[in-house]
Amino acid sequence: MKQQILTSDECPFGCNSSESALHLAVLCPRSALIFQYLGLDVSNVQDMRDLFTDGKVVIAPNKKNVWVVVLVAILWNIWLARNRKVFDDRNIPHIVVARQCTETLKLWSSRLKKNERQAADQWIED
């Protein structure tokens, strides 16, 4: 809307909410479904910083050291799916977006340190 591509700040997924970063990331029912499908409870998240801090999202200790990488992979795919909806009017199902998060993490894990790669593999496996 700021760049005058859209005429309204409404969420493109039709949930009748204003689209903010927090809404797109976790508050939109569609994003919540993606996190839920990935086994992550984001219901306690009140702002974007909460997502990045320990305790707001329950994470197994053996997977914590790559949480930020996993989170960015999820947010990146939510963003890509949002743009497909906005620019191509294509609705990518939440299950497909969740699978794309896994594929992104697989791709990115090759650039991680060994101990981080092991944690990323655990995320992918689970």
Ligand SMILES: [Zn+2]
């Ligand atoms: Zn929404």
